[in-house]
């Protein structure tokens with residue numbers, strides 16, 4: 001999993017995180033491997049346990065992930081679907 005995908009999950013699906021995970025990301029405590037590695041670990045756990053609850057808003061044209069679940073414009077190719 002790349003960091004972009006991990007950030008999307010931990011930001012917009014934070015209700016799927018445990019309170020410990022949310023706290024660790026918010027305050028960045030006890031993260032020996034660093035915040036980015038931790039976000040990827042958490043996002044992978046979420047996908048392993050609750051993949052059906054995560055909505056990936058992928059661009060209809062290029063297929064890449066948009067910035068937010070509600071996005072209607074692709075930051076990669078500029079395609080929009082208002």
Ligand SMILES: [Zn+2]
Pocket residue numbers: 059060061062063064074075076077078079
């Ligand atoms: Zn696109």
